[in-house]
């Protein structure tokens with residue numbers, strides 16, 4: 417597949433939010449793989465140069481200064497930077513480490529946190545989830561998604577679901593769910609059509625982080641319109657648009673690429689979990705998506721050196737890993753509620769993985 421570049425690709429072309437060709441191709445991918453309750457149309461897709469900047473745009477569009485976003489712990493580390501750094505929005509972290517973060521109890525904890533923070537005069541404007549989850553690598557069951565939607569409707573806040581790992585479910589675990597998109601719920605019946613939004617992109621499932629593409633899929637026309645002027649500051653390049661549109665429109669290529677990725681990721685997961693088991697390292701065992709494993713290294717934290725301070729001990733351990741060539745996300749950097757969590761990216765060559773675990 418070799419997309420021919422045209423003179424118009426050297427211009428502003430159709431503007432900053434993705435060409436019709438790109439949005440049509442992406443709508444087809446979403447309609448094929450996300451099973452939306454009703455087909456997504458190209459007008460309901462807005463492109464930016466990555467999900468990273470989309471987080472910020474949503475924070476600016478949905479929140480007023482001082483408003484807050486609910487985020488369960490642990491969570492993708494950059495949500496903190498992306499939602500907060502250049503905005504006046506705060507995070508309300510919700511400790512889900514003592515419950516199943518994908519279960520009904522989590523929905524109750526979100527509600528408790530919202531009520532508590534409201535009493536302090538702070539308004540929550542949206543709940544952010546990541547499904548499949550980074551760093552846990554697991555998916556939300558449909559019942560929990562429904563409970564979360566009922567919760568946001570009750571308080572008239574928004575639900576933003578980052579589904580950037582949607583198509584990387586690499587194994588079935590009995591009794592655990594595969595990927596269900598919030599788009600597949602009957603939002604209209606739940607009274608949430610204008611409140612539920614999905615972020616998707618090409619950085620993970622399609623391995624194209626360098627193209628810089630993220631999109632919002634939303635049926636809220638007002639929100640979509642409010643994003644457009646912001647997209648001018650973070651529009652994807654028309655060259656990238658052209659490449660991506662060709663790639664996504666090639667349905668056979670997409671299907672074959674995803675199928676191959678899943679097989680290779682499943683094999684890599686088996687190797688990694690085998691090595692971790694052999695080394696006696698505990699880890700979150702319900703992971704079936706993405707390419708990382710959330711390990712619990714609390715047992716190896718040098719607590720004495722850190723005068724019993726767990727976060728300091730995690731930091732010392734992390735520095736020690738860095739000195740021996742291992743760089744991993746930590747509980748601190750992934751909004752963890754307790755120290756000792758480390759994120760292992762397992763899609764490495766076996767000898768690298770084995771050596772990393774040995775070290």
Ligand SMILES: Cc1ncc(COP(=O)(O)O)c(C=O)c1O
Pocket residue numbers: 465466467468469492546550578580617618619625628629630
């Ligand atoms: C959950 C999640 N969202 C968003 C991103 C970043 O996406 P993008 O490359 O589209 O900015 C990442 C990258 O690691 C991620 O893990």
